[in-house]
Amino acid sequence: MTTPQLKLYNTLTRAKERFVPIDPANVRLYACGPTVYDFAHIGNGRMAIVFDLLFRLLRQTYGADHVTYVRNITDVDDKINARAARDYPDLPLNQAIRKVTEGTAAQYQADVTALGCLEPTIQPRATDNIAEMQTLIAELVARQHAYVANGEVLFDVKSMPDYGQLSGRNLEDNLAGARIAVEAHKHNPADFVLWKQSSDGEPGWDSPWGRGRPGWHIECSAMSERYLGQLFDIHGGGLDLIFPHHENEIAQSRCAHGTHAMANVWMHNGFLQVEGQKMSKSLGNFYTIAQLLETTDFGGRQWPGDVLRLGMLMTHYREPIDFTVKRLEEAETKLRDWQRAAQGATLTESDGPDQSVIMELADDLGFHRATVALDVIAKKANRDGGDIARHCLAATLRFLGFGLDTLLATEADTAEPPHLATAIADRLAALNAKDFAKADAIRTELADQGITLMDYKDEAGARQTKWEIKR
DSSP states (O other), rough: OOOOOOOOEEEETTTEEOOOOOOOOOOEEEEEEBBBSSSHHHHHHHHHHHHHHHHHHHHHOOGGGEEEEEEEEBBOOOOHHHHHHHTTTTSOOHHHHHHHHHHHHHHHHHHHHHOOOOOSBOBGGGGHHHHHHHHHHEEEEEEEEEEEETTTEEEOGGTTTTTTTTHHHHHOOOOOSSSSOOOOOOSTTOOOOEEEEEOTTOOHHHHHOOSEEEEEEEEEEHHHHHHHHHHHHEEEEGGGIIIIIHHHHHHHHHHTOSOOOOOEEEEOOOEEEETTEOTTTTTTTTOOOHHHHHHHTTTTTTHHHHHHHHHHTSSSSTOOOOHHHHHHHHHHHHHHHHHHTTTTOOOOOTTTOOOHHHHTTTTSOOOOHHHHHHHHHHHHSSHHHHHHHHHHHHHHHTTTTTTTTHHHHHHHHSSOOOOOHHHHHHHHHHHTOHHHHHHHHHEEEEEEEEEEEEEEOOTTTEEEEEEEOOO
16 A cells, blocks of 8 residues: 655644654554543544544555554552442452442443544553553662652652653652642652552552552553553643643653653644533533433434534644534534535445545644545535445545445435425526515525525536535
């Protein structure tokens, strides 16, 4: 297959760079997954969609069998631990946690599948990697990058001269940034917890430093090493994870292994707000993926997963996104136009996407430019004899995580209303006769029935009209 020149923006270097994998036969990608204490919100959905698109592009570029994508599940969390100990006191802690989180973890899988995301190669759980975390912590202690104090193991940030490269923060500006509260026994205010002691009434795991539980940051360092190695190609996540989480991952991994880097490329998607405001439960604009898919809480209707996906991708992944009803309506119109143009195509498993779309995505996931290329293909597919373009469009939509199912299901429920063709013909005749009052009256009457008319010109320049049921 033709290999495009892939370029990605690297947060670590603050530049867009030519991507050169460590091993083209095994391109390795890690993205921080959800904490499965509760249902995932739409901001979590953006991260999943962005790195799914990257996963698809890497598979297309290097071959599906030559890309390993790890997206972890964080099920070690003080709230989860406490609920597990409370609800299942007679079970071993790992089993109790699995009981507590099996519903939310399954919901997450269903949610991101509905958003068009492929299943990652590996989805490790933190609870299955406690031993690996302890091994990593022991190595940090042995290398004098960590110390034991008051029953805790803490990372000594002053032991790493270039700590703070990813976030660009000076050591003096840093806060502890730990998910677990720390006491005043630290050598430096920025030192962070690797292992936290558990009291007799708190759940925990046995360790060389006493019964306790891991800090937040050590989880991803241990899991990425186990499945991708000490140095891998790309690490991704949301912009909010740059500090402290990703900064501390780098510190742990590099200092434990003596490597110059943890991952060569660091990618981060931008923040998400809802209708112009920061998403917050207190503001009443906090939406889970499941809510958007299954309820009418947002915009008075349910939203298909592929519409949510396109709505997210319409803004470049590094830019902040304002998640609005208008945006989703625009995405739905665009997607329906593409899907209609692709209808009738029969695909085989080997059919691949259009190369012009791939070339646009290869420039730091330039999805907006890719949509322009898709519009060109759709226009060709709508012409007489556009079978090749229709086939190409269908294959490209499939590659991008979009299908025809939503459109076909919707249009099966929205068959052409009786007399609509006659009304459209009468309106076109009125327009051609410059009887605009009659034309407007017909449009208004149809609008009252929930039917939206959209005028366009065909290849010969003649006025035509298409319609859709207004949602």
